[in-house]
Amino acid sequence: MSEFITPAGWEVVIGLEIHAQLATRSKIFSGSATAYGAMPNTQASLVDLGYPGTLPVLNQEAVRMAVKFGLATGSRVADRSVFARKNYFYPDLPKGYQISQYEKPIVEKGSIDVLQEDGITKRVGITRAHLEEDAGKSMHEGLENASGIDLNRAGTPLLEIVSEPDMRSAREAVAYLKKIHTLVRYLEICDGNMQEGSFRCDANVSVRRIGAERLGTRCEIKNVNSFRYVEKAIHYEVIRQIDVLESGGKIIQETRLYDAAKDETRSMRSKEEANDYRYFPDPDLLPVVLDEAFITSVRATLPELPDEKAARFMASYGLSAYDAALLTASRDVAAFYEAVVAAAKPDAGLAKLAANWVMGDFSAFLNRDGLELSAAKVSTSGLAGLLDRLSDQTISGKIAKEVFELMWAEGLSADAVIEAKGWRQITDTRAIEAAIDAVIAANPEQLADYRSGKDKLFGFFVGQAMKATQGKANPAQLNELLKSKLASH
Amino acid sequence: MSLTRKDVEGIAHLARLQMTEAELAAYPESLSKILTLVDQLNAVPTGVIEPMAHPLEGEIQRLRPDGVTETDAHRKYQANAPQVASGLYVVPRVIE
Amino acid sequence: MTLHTRSLAALALGLTAREFSSVELTQHFLDRIAASNGALNAFLTVTAERALSDAKRADALLAKNQGGALTGIPIAHKDIFCTDGIQTTCASKMLKGFVAPYDAAVVERLTAAGTVLLGKTNMDEFAMGSSNETSHFGPVKNPWDLAKVPGGSSGGSAAVVAARLAPAATGTDTGGSIRQPAALTGISGIKPTYGRVSRYGMIAFASSLDQAGIMAASAEDCAALLAPMAGFDARDSTSVERAVPDYVAGLQQSLKGLKIGILKEFFAEGLEAHTGARVQAAIEEYRRLGAEIVEVSCPNLPLSVPTYYVVAPAEASSNLSRFDGVRFGYRCENPRDLLDLYKRSRGEGFGSEVKRRIMTGTYVLSAGYYDAYYLKAQKVRSLITDDFKRAFSQVDVLLGPTAPGPAFAIGDKVDDPVTMYLNDIYTIGANLAGLPAMSIPCGFVNELPVGLQLIGPHFSESQLLAVAHGYQQVTDFHSRVPAAYA
Incomplete structure (x- = not known):
């Protein structure tokens, strides 16, 4: 696929942020079901709705799953991690803040080996993986100038896996993404269903001239929901950035949306406004402290990787x-x-x-x-x-x-x-010989031509003999016998 | 620390608060007074002091078993909602 | 003896002895509410029907001798606790008409203990205030002088108890919101250790400081009601898994040899002289009771007000983000777009003090200021907590004034937030350190009550109640009722 070759003189730098919905039965901070496809808001409890007075209580299984991922990627599993609030207003975010991990994530500093198509293994660094809650969904169909909010997804546990900017092509990025996809399903911590949004990917893409020391300004591409689209979206973005830079322009750090139908990325104006998330430790949750026994018990559940x-x-x-x-x-x-x-x-x-x-x-x-x-x-x-x-x-x-x-x-x-x-193969030498003899007898002209040097006719005889045995003759035996018969006559 | 009217407008936007003309006139002064009160903290040496996020040291997060304990009650919960349609909370169009 | 001046224990005795029924008792208080609430504005919602049906159920239990110490006892809840099927407003336009679909843990537990719900009490909007003047539904009046504030934010609960419109009421205390109004209305109030009482269903102001407690005439009555309120709740991650002692039995602990610390910083400049004198007199009373009085110092305590006014608004700004006009609460008319919906719903739904605190909190958390304000305040919070720790290595309990002076006039301090904030100078420290603290009446200045504050180490509620009870055994300030409500 030559279309995905990076233009000469440029280097591409890619880091991925993967959001894997953890396969828990209930939500990260409430006892609501996480099943996909329920009627709107039927799986949104008081906690998920951010009702006044409600409080979060952490799901143990979500913690175990995050630890499992950390152990499987050789990461440091934090003995003490902290939940923080990321404050912003959005209709799919009921409390006006997302509970996430900021300064002290549960998993840090790991890596994963990715086998490229050229047979070379590349090690991609995992900066961190942290627990957080998913947001709800906005629907726009059937409503005039309005949107409908479904909060069933709000509070579904997510593991956000942040890579180092180690990938140098869209190919490599997809290979890494596939490897993480494989891993989370091995660990049975995520069903990996990209159509349903259980496994999502944002890509941070920048380009720089080969030899340049500083990284270029990056753009974050959101909403890519298949491996193929990730590759296409990154490729589009790389070409776009190089075009901008080569024509003397500057890359603006921004969030861009991938439109699969048009195969292009475009600026998300709604998110353009400078975000000031005002992170601070969530006072409703205490530090998550994991002792050696807990980590050992999780390690015991790791499958062969x-x-x-x-x-x-x-x-x-x-x-x-x-x-x-x-x-x-x-x-x-x-x-x-x-x-x-x-x-x-x-x-x-x-x-x-x-x-x-x-x-x-x-x-x-x-x-x-x-x-x-x-x-x-x-x-x-x-x-x-x-x-x-x-x-x-x-x-x-x-x-x-x-x-x-x-x-x-x-x-x-x-x-x-x-x-x-009746497809049993004929391996009886005599039966095959009989068929060969009959074919040779029936085709004297071809036999003469073959013997005078038309080697190509060998195939003709093979075909005829196979036909005579209804395709059941053992091909290797047939070949051998035919060769000797044609020669010996 | 003293805040200008422009600062106040910026904070009000971040906090999604519509301000009346009277509030915009009054808040720079009252917020500046509060910040002046708070600025006393600057004089305190706190070099190696651990910040305290919770009043009870040593308490750690309890983990809940992963079980579904909630059942659908959206009709009851939506009784407080200003606008709903087909089980969805309705808001002015969300533009992405 | 009239019903409304009896202790809870005496009421329980009367109920079990069939001297009167819970329905009669409840009706007595409903009548008093009907007569006085118009002037006091202490109740936002009176749940007469619910109260009488609760009372009937209690009477049925009492008839079968299945009642407990609180069965059939009427109480009021601060309107910050969610009550299933009953309006919960937090005294805000934002929540006018809001009916919570569930009961707060405190409500659930006190209902399970057999109490009868008289209604929901007025408060400062979202508990932000020290005078009850920020309520969207108008200020509460102090029963001792209707021109004076009852304190805040649990001013409605304080006024209700002071005027004996209910034997007791729940409150919440984030920076003194139980103790300061208790002091200003001459009643007893306890803010337990952070984590002692579940915060589930209590509308959050500042999550790391908020704690529910109880307000009643005496320490003995507080002990009776705190017992069922306290204890572990799996729905609140900050609730502490720890056995609840028998607070009523604990009241009898002797004060002999008790080491009482007098906080030097509480008697510095700012304390009104006559108020200081009443507190000194109370200290002498304790000396007579056999306690040893020691002067101690918490040098960082004067920093508690600035620390608090970073931490509390920061948490509040985030806690109140959920009020966005989408799922519950006030929504503005005809929003032009999403941003307009947010800004006007919040701008119109919140009162000016709430907005001021949201603004302060948003600012101190914003990019570039977090370290200078929020992180700094969290560090000073550590220093203050360490000061208390050191003090409690020397003494059993700390003693001082609850507020700098008696109740002030309505309207006096509304124009200057900082002056208003300084009214909480003695109470905020306990919230920052998560300590249990009480206020009990210890005298009068110009016919207005003065409060004595007791602060103890974590989970020392039993001792605090006993220390307060010991004092109340030899004084009668706690049984004084304003003449108009006697």
Whole structure:
């Protein structure tokens, strides 16, 4: 994709702020449900509405989840963190302040390794991750010159993950974003649903001439809700900034909104006014103090992390770094893969074969039908059964694809499909030889041409012999036998 | 510390308070008096003193178990709202 | 003996002995309210129907001998506590007509203890004031002299108790809002340790200073009502998980050998001479009761007023941001746009003192000033707290005046906020340090009551009440009632 190449002479500097909604049952400071899609304001309690006299009480699970993230990124988990109030007026912010962490976040100074497409691993610094409450939503449809406020989302716990400005291209930024996405789902602290807004990203983008020491003025791009859009939005912004600077202009530090329909970013005037958030420690909440026992108990719940799993896949299954990274990008896919390998009969090429199938046809079918892994039409044992028939040469790779399609469509086992269709591969040398003999006998002209040097006709004979066996001859055997027959006549 | 009328207008905007002409005339003086009172603090040496955000030292935040304890009561809660439509709180158009 | 001058214990005795019913008792107070509230303006809402139905329920319990010490006792709540189904205004135009959909913890607990709700009392708007003149619904009058203020912000509750329109009333104290009006109206009032009583459902002024308490004729009555109010509440993160002692039983603690500290700083310039003399006389009374009197010093205490006027407005400016005309409260007519909705709803809904404090708080938190004002004040707050800590390593309780002088005339100080703020000079320290403190009547100056303040270490309410009770066993200032309400 050449369109995403940075113009020569410029360096791009990107930092991301990711807002991950934590997968708690109840809100961060109240006992309201956090489920998505409820009728407006039916999940907004007195606390969420900022009713006079109400007070926040912190959800333990939100704290555990933040700590989990901190431990998984090698960050410092603060033994003492403090909630502050960020004061501003907005209709989706019921109290006129957001409870967030400011000076003393719960997680600080970590990093994550991101495997780039060129095979190079890049370490991205995580400046901090802090707990805060989400705001509500403004709706504009069906109301004349008015907006409707739904506060169901208000108070949903968020982990805001702030990276160092370590990314140098939109590609790198997306790779980092995907890695964090993978991690939070591994840790089961966020469902990662970008459409529903459970995983959101703001990008701080600036450019500078290569060699320049000082960072350029940055713009913050908000409202990007897919990996593809993040890449496009950053790219647009980079080109825009370079255009401005090259034509002698200056970048104004501002918040910009990405408009996916127009593929452009534009200034958010409503947020342009200089913000003075008047942060101060929230007097309704006390310092969050975590002792060693608490942190140890959270550490005990950490799953095998993506990088650890990928390393193990390389070591135990002999997979390439790229395959291992791809398979372990989702904890469910990795588990599926391991279950397939475990269910299939051991064979020298099995691990690689299984990897190709899981990442290949199997994933393609899931995507085609828009299904989650859990709703796949072929089970781990079903796929293992198919791989067994490939390993023992009952069917060819080409037939296997057809078998798989029928397995998916009909819910049958590989053996049942092969049996019903009579697709068992012919490995009987005599039967293959008979078919070859018949083909040679029926095509004397072609035989003569072949022998006079037209090597290309070999393919013709393969095709005819395959046709004669209804495609069931073992291709390798057929090739070998055909070669010797054509030569010996 | 003394505040001008312009300062007062700025603070009033930040606090989203509409000021009457009379208030704009009176507040610079009364707020300046308060700030003068408060300026006494400047004379106090507080170099290594820890700022105190809570009157009870050593108390720490209690953590609540993650459970849903609230049920829908939006009709009751919205009885106090100046304007609602289809369960939404209605405000003049929010421009983003 | 008339019903309204009896102690709570005597009323409880009368109820259990069927000398009178709770309905009769309640009606007695409702009649007194009907007769006097017009002049005093102490109640914003009188809940006669609710009171009589509460009383009936109490009588039913009493008939089955299932009543407790407070079953059937009428009380009033400051209009800062949310009451389910009953208007809660905080004496502001902003909340006129606001009906909270829930009960504050204090209301819930006192209702569960069997008390009867007579109504909601007037106060300074959002508890910001020391004279009750900032109420949107007009000032409360001092029952001792209708031309004088009752103090604030719990001025309505103070006047109600002083005029015996209720045996007791709840109050809140952020910088002296229970103690100063108690002093100015000749009643007893206690502000417990920060965290002792749940703040849930109490409309916040300054969250790190606010504490609910009780106002009644005597320390004994305060003890009876504080007991059910106090204690842990999971809905308030700053509520402290700690057992509540039996305050009534604790009243009998002896004062022999008690070490009383006299705060040097409380007797400096600014204290009206006659008021000072009444307080000195009370100190002599304690000496006679066997207490040891020691002079102590909290050198940073004079900084409490400037410290408070940074911390309290800062927190208030943020706490009051929720009043934006969207979900509850006042909304301006025909807002042009969102900004106009915010500015006019808030500009028109808040009174001038509330706006002044929001402005002050917004300023001290704003970019460039946070360190110089807010952070500095938080540090000085540490110094003041340390001073108290040192003092309590030497003595059991500190003693001094509650206010610099007796009640002043309505209108006297409204034009100068700073002069008004200095009226809280003796009370603010306890809020900054989170300490429990009381005010009890200790005499009169020009026929106006004078208050004696007692401050104790954290969670020493039981001892404070006992110290006050001991004094009230040998004096009768607490049982004096203004002639018009006798």
